[in-house]
Amino acid sequence: MPRATSDRFSRAHQPSAKPKASSESNTSGSGVHNPIFNTERFGQHILKNPQTAQSIVDTANLRPTDKVLEVGPGTGNLTVRILEKAKHVTAVEMDPRMAAELTKRVQGKPEQRKLEIMIGDFVKATLPYFDVCISNTPYQISSPLVFRLLSHRPLFRTAILMFQREFALRLVARPGTELWSRLSANVQLYAKVDLVMNVSKNNFRPPPKVESSVIRLVPRDPPPPVEFGEFDGLLRIVFGRKNKTVHANFQAKGVTEMLESNWRTWASVNNVMIEDGMNMKKKVEEVLQETGFSESRPAKMDIDDLLKLLSAFHDVGIHFA
Structure with a gap:
């Protein structure tokens, strides 16, 4: 079985989950409630389009020796494709039910030995060594995830990250443009960032209210000597x-x-x-x-x-x- 650990994490940055009235919980017409997993609790939207998932993994240019960190694997639509190309995958998942679903998905297969699942809060996790990070990022940890990655040592080779489109565009904004900001300057000091692809909200289950984009982030090596x-x-x-x-x-x-x-x-x-x-x-x-x-x-x-x-x-x- 993939190893699943949870005792080192907390959910401090997540809003508490409150029971909903039965009439509300049974409503799916809004397109934001997932009847299987309570994805809105963790700000997650499961990537369902296999072509998009494959394009994201292909963009990472994975090597057979790579150790990959995946943030927010959900039910594993990206994970299974990463496992085909990488040596090892550590998947950090907040929702224990999704972690269980991912575990079942690889159980009894050769990929089972290559996967470790860490259940808990990525922002507070003790991260292992990794060469590449791939993430279908829960919206509420977008900024903490970027800066957590940039502060990680040793430096990783590249990160392929999916974000809400406006956030992604702020990461790649240039001086003199409307979206150039404190976030843009902070990130671009420590990494090269470029836009890889746009992803329609129809690629997700449940579909979010906003569009998404994928960016490539490559840390500057050596990092600039600026605190x-x-x-x-x-x-x-x-x-x-x-x-x-x-x-x-x-x-x-x-x-x-x-x-x-x-x-x-x-x-x-x-x-x-x-x-x-x-x-x-x-x-x-x-x-x-x-x-x-x-x-x-x-x-x-x-x-x-x-x-x-x-x-x-x-x-x-x-x-x-």
Whole structure:
């Protein structure tokens, strides 16, 4: 039998499941209730189109030696195709009933020895080594999944991930476009991301209310020597209102106080004498003027611009995490 483990996980990030009235539970005309598995509880939609499933697996370019991490296998429509090409698959599934269905699907077959099922919350899981990640991602863990993968060590080779289309388009957005955002910049600093295919909602059971897309994510190797907390801390400020100027975003309520607190901590740790009457607002304005980004708008700044700004702040002891 595939090994199934559940004691290391929790469902803390999931909404509690409340019993529904019988009249509601028997209604399927809305197209969002799965009569076999309570998929809406976990934000899952089972991929039913075999051609789409095969295209996703083919895109991963799996090797016979690959160990694959699959997130949200559901009943295994992707899993069985991955098992045909990979050495081993670890499937992380939140719903024990779906895990049981997947177990039955490979029971007594050669693929049984190649599959391990982990029942629980992917975001909190202790992940094994893997070469490739493939995921039909439950909507509510889209962002946590991406950043969990990017922080995983050792680096994996590639990830083929299905998301709600708007989220996928934000991942691949370019500076100056409407969807360029803090998410876009954070992800693209640490990985190359490209759109692989669009997937109609009719490919799923139950069909979601939105369309989906598949992206390919390849970690930059070696990763850039930039602490995520620092880069994201800067982005939180400048993308607070991405169509306003950088200077205006640094004038937002609480920003100066936060930077001054961080600066005092940095000065203490590095044995830097704290200046009498230090004016953080003036220090910030000097950096913005010297870098030439004071009147820039984050919606049009690329990653190199953001890194130059972060480096200039660090040079004068201003930190964001």
